[in-house]
Amino acid sequence: MRLAVVSPFVDRQHGTERALAELLVRLARDYQCEVHLYAQRVADLAVTPSTGSFPEKRSGIFWHKVPAVLGPQLVQFLSWFYLNRLWRWMDRFLRHASFDLVLSPGINCVDADVVFVHVLFHRLRELVREDGGEPAVGASFLRRLHRRAYYKLLVRFEQRIYSNRRVTLAAVSRRTAELLAKHFGRQDVPVIPNGVDALQFSPAARLGRREAARARRGFQPGELVLLLVGNDWMNKGLPTVLEALSGLGGVPARLLIVGDDAAAPFREKARRLGVEGRCTWEPAAADILDAYAAADVYVSPSFEDSFGMPVAEAMACGLPVITSILAGVSSLLHDGVDSFILRDPRDAKKFAELIGELYEQEDLRTRLGEAAAKASAEWTWDRNAAAAWELLKRVSAEKLGCADE
Numbered sequence: 001m002r003l004a005v006v007s008p009f010v011d012r013q014h015g016t017e018r019a020l021a022e023l024l025v026r027l028a029r030d031y032q033c034e035v036h037l038y039a040q041r042v043a044d045l046a047v048t049p050s051t052g053s054f055p056e057k058r059s060g061i062f063w064h065k066v067p068a069v070l071g072p073q074l075v076q077f078l079s080w081f082y083l084n085r086l087w088r089w090m091d092r093f094l095r096h097a098s099f100d101l102v103l104s105p106g107i108n109c110v111d112a113d114v115v116f117v118h119v120l121f122h123r124l125r126e127l128v129r130e131d132g133g134e135p136a137v138g139a140s141f142l143r144r145l146h147r148r149a150y151y152k153l154l155v156r157f158e159q160r161i162y163s164n165r166r167v168t169l170a171a172v173s174r175r176t177a178e179l180l181a182k183h184f185g186r187q188d189v190p191v192i193p194n195g196v197d198a199l200q201f202s203p204a205a206r207l208g209r210r211e212a213a214r215a216r217r218g219f220q221p222g223e224l225v226l227l228l229v230g231n232d233w234m235n236k237g238l239p240t241v242l243e244a245l246s247g248l249g250g251v252p253a254r255l256l257i258v259g260d261d262a263a264a265p266f267r268e269k270a271r272r273l274g275v276e277g278r279c280t281w282e283p284a285a286a287d288i289l290d291a292y293a294a295a296d297v298y299v300s301p302s303f304e305d306s307f308g309m310p311v312a313e314a315m316a317c318g319l320p321v322i323t324s325i326l327a328g329v330s331s332l333l334h335d336g337v338d339s340f341i342l343r344d345p346r347d348a349k350k351f352a353e354l355i356g357e358l359y360e361q362e363d364l365r366t367r368l369g370e371a372a373a374k375a376s377a378e379w380t381w382d383r384n385a386a387a388a389w390e391l392l393k394r395v396s397a398e399k400l401g402c403a404d405e
Contacts, residue, residue, distance in 0.1 A: 001396060002034045002057065003027070004088060004099040006108040008066075008080050009041040013284045014231060015309040016118040019172070019194045019384075020105045021045045023116075024061055026385035027392075032059040036091075036099070038084045040068040044286060054097050064091065074150045081157075085109055100396050107157045114168045114395055115161065116192070116388075117176055119306050121154040122183045127235065127304055143262070162186065168395045170388070172307040173328025192388055193332065195381035196312040201289060203318030203373050209293035217256070217280055217294055224253045224359045227295035227319075229288065229310035233261045237301035237324065239269065243348035244355060246273040251359045258282045258291045292317045296365065297358055301345040302327040312379055315339070315372035320365050322354055332379070338371035 005024065012018045021044065027033040034057060037047060047063040066087050069079035091097040104112040106119065125148075161167055162184045169189045171177035180186045219225050226245070230236040238257065245255055255278060257266075263281055270276040282291070288310075292298070298314035298321040308327040315321055315338065323330055324345035335341040340354050358365050 001100045004102045005037045006084050006104045007039050011043040016105050022381040028059050028061050031389050035061045038064045040066050107161050116170050118172050120179050125151040174331040175328040176306045194307050195379050195384040196316045201313045201316035206293045206317040213290050213293035225295045226297050226299045227256045229258045231259045235304045237345050240301045240348050241299050242270050244352040245275045247352045255279045260284050301342050303345050315376040318369040318373040320368035338375045
């Protein structure tokens with residue numbers, strides 16, 4: 001099967017892009033697909049740069065580099081949206097390229113046959129409105145204005161693409177499927193959960209690096225290290241974590257935040273709460289296992305999260321996790337057995353109580369971590385790719401049948 005895959009960038013440092021990378025590798029390797037990736041940037045993925053000509057039906061991942069335009073996020077998105085369409089149009093008419101299907105992880109083009117939905121901007125826009133423009137973290141007026149305009153644009157694209165029943169949708173979680181039904185009336189959306197690499201993320205791999213990872217960051221043996229990973233700290237629930245940290249009393253807790261976001265307003269909130277000195281901030285890195293190795297508990301009381309891949313990875317590493325019912329991955333979890341799941345992600349008092357229990361009861365941390373590793377063993381990328389492949393085969397057959405009529 002020859003696929004055109006449309007994504008602005010692919011790497012293994014961001015959730016959606018990591019999931020796409022894992023899928024493309026398996027589509028090319030295990031199902032002999034010829035994948036033509038239209039992207040501005042590719043990292044951590046073995047690709048063959050396009051030479052301008054199309055191969056004779058052979059498997060592999062071929063990268064067609066789409067130019068990037070600098071500017072605000074809204075400008076970048078619009079330029080990407082139309083340039084990737086132009087690049088594929090030129091390949092079609094100048095190089096006589098044809099594709100069995102066009103696949104997109106989200107709203108990257110209007111002509112996709114299959115869209116894997118990893119995030120829903122209708123819901124994120126609701127959150128911005130609920131928060132009144134993010135006053136909790138002191139976002140600037142211009143930043144709020146730009147974000148509202150950006151979300152308004154994305155919501156319109158979602159309405160156009162996701163309401164089109166000729167576009168096949170797949171959701172990464174049951175929660176995302178429910179939101180697609182709520183906002184677009186799509187009751188026909190299968191759920192294909194993300195996976196986790198058990199060879200990379202395991203209790204043995206984490207424990208083997210624990211001492212060095214903690215020493216490098218200056219964490220002491222008696223300290224309880226909390227970890228949050230992500231690139232949207234507001235929606236990952238960082239405000240709740242900071243508030244809980246300030247209410248932990250005598251618990252010697254430290255917080256490690258890993259990701260790329262505007263840190264200044266969150267640092268200011270930590271300073272106001274008196275916990276700035278207990279926080280360590282690090283940019284996203286390819287070697288995320290090093291962060292899991294330094295931690296005792298993974299925390300992400302998400303305000304909204306279509307899946308929550310770091311939760312799955314932390315569980316595979318044998319870490320006890322605290323997440324929220326608004327994280328898509330929570331539908332795969334069992335509260336009090338392999339995780340703790342907050343009903344209200346803004347309940348900092350309840351969150352602090354759970355942290356206190358985990359600090360005081362080492363056997364509880366061990367029990368939750370062992371159950372977490374066992375549960376996550378079923379969430380493989382091979383299983384994810386097999387489900388995706390069955391979906392692609394069905395859509396391709398339906399498309400071919402329509403063309404023959």
